[in-house]
Amino acid sequence: MNHFEIVNKDKNCAARRAVLTTAHGKVQTPTFMPVGTAGAVKGITPQQLEKIGAEIMLANTYHLMLRPTVEVVEKLGGLHKFTGWKKPMLTDSGGYQVFSLNSLVKIDEDGVEFASHVDGKKMYLNAELATQIQNRLGADIIMCFDQCAPFPCNDCEMEKIVQRTIRWAKRSKEAHANNKQLLFGIVQGGINLSLREECAEKLIEMDFDGYAIGGLSVGEGHENMAKTVSHTADILPKQKPRYLMGAGMPADIIAAVKGGIDMFDCVLPSRNGRNAFAFTENGIVRLRNNVHIDSREPIEAGCDCYCCRNFGRGTIRHFFNVGEMLGPILVSLHNLRFYQRLMAKIRNALEKNEFAEWADEKLKNDSFNKAQDKC
C-alpha cells in the first residue's frame, strides 16, 4: 500500500489534497507541523496541541541528542512515550542546527564536528550517525543528513554542497534500519534552479519515501522562495509527499501549496506567541500594545480557539505586562490554531476545486498580506 494517497488534484495549479499514512496514524495534507524542539511545543501540552487540530509534530534531533540524549529517550520508551504525543512525529536530521547554532563547525566529506551550544562539548554527526539516532528516537518520518548552505552562497560553493548532500543522502538511505519509519531525502541548491534540478534527480533515483526542499526561508524573500519551490516540486515524483522545511509565513505556505507542497513546519506561531505577536487574517496584533489595555475584543473575532473564546485582548495584554505565563501560553494557542485553521481552509478549497482562485485572492489581499509583516 502506498503511504501517500492523493485525494484531489487542483486543476489550475500544482496543489494537491492527500492523505499521508504513518506508523502512528494518518495525516491530512497539506499539513502544518508545530515544532517541539526539545520534545515539547513551548508551553503547550500534547492534549492542547491535539485539540488545536495538529496531526503531526516535529522534534529536533540535534536538541534531543544533546539533552536528554538518545539513550535516555530510548529508555523512556521512544519519542512518543517521551513527549506524550501519540500521533505522527517527524524528526529533522540535526544538520540544520549543527550549522545554525554553532560557530565551531569543522566539516569534511565524512561529516561534521561541532561544539555543543549547551556546554561546548565536542560532538560529531554524519549521515550514518544522524540516521541511527533518528532510528532510535523513533519518529514516524525521519530526514537524511544534509549540508545546509549559508545565504547568500555562490554557485561554486553551492554545487559542492549539493554534491555532498547527494552523497550523504545515499549514505543515510543505506544506514536506515527501521522499516516503521519513512525516510525523506532533502533537495538543496539554494535559489539556483539547475542545481535544485540536479539534486532532485539524483535523490529521485535513490527512491525516498518523500522529498523535502531544504535551504529556503533563509532570507531569499517570498518571490525567490515561491519560484524555487514550484520549480523544484514540479520535478519531484507526484506520488510522494513533498515537504518545505522551516516555512513559514502564511503567504509563503499558500504559495508553496500552489507550487505542490504538502507539508510544512515553522517555529513562528509558537515563537511569535511567546512574544505577544498574534496572527490574524487582518495582520499581526501586537498584544503588549497599550491600545489593548481595556479591550474586551478577542484576538481575532470568529476564531474558535480557547484563547479567543475566553479572553479579551485586555486580559492578555495584562498577562504579558505582569509576566504571567498564561500570556505566552494563550497567544501560542491562538497562533497554532490560526495555522491549523489556515491549513483547513487550504484543504477545504482543494476539496471544492477552488484552491487556485482562493490562493490568488489571499495572496493579493492587502489586509491578509499585512499579516506577512516581519515580526
Add this chain to the structure above:
Amino acid sequence: MNHFEIVNKDKNCAARRAVLTTAHGKVQTPTFMPVGTAGAVKGITPQQLEKIGAEIMLANTYHLMLRPTVEVVEKLGGLHKFTGWKKPMLTDSGGYQVFSLNSLVKIDEDGVEFASHVDGKKMYLNAELATQIQNRLGADIIMCFDQCAPFPCNDCEMEKIVQRTIRWAKRSKEAHANNKQLLFGIVQGGINLSLREECAEKLIEMDFDGYAIGGLSVGEGHENMAKTVSHTADILPKQKPRYLMGAGMPADIIAAVKGGIDMFDCVLPSRNGRNAFAFTENGIVRLRNNVHIDSREPIEAGCDCYCCRNFGRGTIRHFFNVGEMLGPILVSLHNLRFYQRLMAKIRNALEKNEFAEWADEKLKNDSFNKAQDKC
C-alpha cells in the same frame, strides 16, 4: 435561603461536610482554592483548573489594584470575564500583601500608606477603599480589611492589632455595597487564644456571611496552628463558613478540617510545582533530581491527573533541565490535582462518617508526613 448548608457533621470532631452557595454557583466544602494572584493560576488555564476539580479560585486585590487596576478590570467586565474563570471567586482584601510585600508602610487608625512593590508609587488602602475595590472587582466572596501581625508579636502589640482589626471590620461591613457578594470577617490574634476569642466575639456581633482565621501559617508551626484553629473555630457560628487563610501543607489542612474549617487557599501547589517539587502521598518528589533521568514512572502511581497519565518522571526532569515551560506546567497541574484529590478524600470520609479516624491515621502516618517536609 442560607448560603451555607451543612450536609454532614462528624460525630468525633468538629469537621463538617457542607455546600456553600455563591452568585457563581455552589462549592462543596471542605474546599481548597487555588491562588490566581494576578488573575491567573501561574501557567494553568481556567479550563485546566476546572478539569482538576477546582470549584473556587482566589485572586489578590493588592496585585490587581496595582496592575491592571480596578478601573481596567471593571472595563474588562469584572473579575470573571477578566480571568476567564466562570465559577466562584474570592478576593482577599489586600491587607496581607500591603504588609508582607512592602517595607515602606505607614499605618494609622484610618488605614495604610505603602509604596507599590512594582514601581514604588505611593498608594493608600483602608477599610472603605479595600471594600469598594472588591465590590468593583466583583468576586463572589470578599474579605474585610484587616491588620496582619508580624510573627512573633507580643501580646500588647497583638491586642492593638486585634482592636484595630475589629474597628476596620465594622467599617468594611458598613462600606460593603454589593449584595451579590458575601463578606467575610477575619479573626486575628496570633496564637493568643483569649485575643482570638475576643476578636471572634466582636466580629460575630457584626454578623458576617462567613469568618476567616488570618495570621496563621506564618511560622508558628503545625501544633500551634492546629490548636489556635480548633479553639477559634469552636467559637464561630456553626451555620457560617469558616476559612483558614493561606494554609497550607496537607497535614495542616487535615488538622484544620478536624478543627472545623471549611475553606483553604495556598500558593504551595503551584509555587512548588514551578520549582519541580511534587506532592505525593509518600512525600515530596524532587523532579530535578538526577535519579529520575530515565524513569518512566509517573510522579504518583494511581494519580488521575493529566501529567501522571501521560508523562514519566524522566520527561518532566528533562523539561526542567532544558527550561521547557511544560515542566512547571505539568508539575503545577499534578500538585493542584493532588490538593483537589486530598479535599475529595476528606469530603468522602466525612460523608461516610469516617473522617476523624481517617484524619488521625493520616496525621500519624510516617510516609504521609514526609510530604510535610519544608520544600
